[in-house]
Amino acid sequence: MGIARKMGAIAATGVLASMLFGCSSSETEDPAASTGTAGASTEAPAEQAAEEAAPAEDYTVAEEALDTSNPYATYITGTLTNNKDTDVSYVQIEYVLYDADGAQIGTALANTSNLKAGGVWKFEAVAMVEPANVASYERADITGF
Incomplete structure (x- = not known):
């Protein structure tokens, strides 16, 4: 057996x-x-x-672009859409900036107030980092309430 x-x-x-x-x-x-x-x-x-x-996203970000036209500051521009059914009194978008070695070298922030439901915000996140030092960036967070 x-x-x-x-x-x-x-x-x-x-x-x-x-x-x-x-x-x-x-x-x-x-x-x-x-x-x-x-x-x-x-x-x-x-x-x-x-x-x-996946639940519907509260915010949609589009047209993100790195703006290096200012030699003393780095900008990330784009549009943020409020997909909520309600107005938000405050919205902030945050990006992390990296150098060529992959080390974090700064944070770019933008915020606005009173974004209507369905509203579109043209943002410009700024970091006081020389654009020549920025090799890449990534969106870190969107805060809204």
Whole structure:
């Protein structure tokens, strides 16, 4: 009986392994079906699941651009849309600035008051950092109330 159990376990392991390897190889053989994410075989279900799971964003940021026209300060410009159904009395957007080595060298901030529901704000976040030292930036936070 002990040998029969071992043989059954080995056979079950072999079947399971072939099923797993068979699934993973079919995903990688069809490059058109891959999204570049591990385990995803088609783009539509992943996007649909993300849309269903993600709540609507309170704010949308667009047209972000680095402005290096001033030699003494760095600006990041763009637009922020209030997607809420209510006005907000205060909104702030914050960016972190990095040098060529990836070290943080500053923070750019912009804020405004009384942004209407559905309103669009053209912002200009400023940092007192020489633009020549800025290699990259990333949005850190949006605060609103």
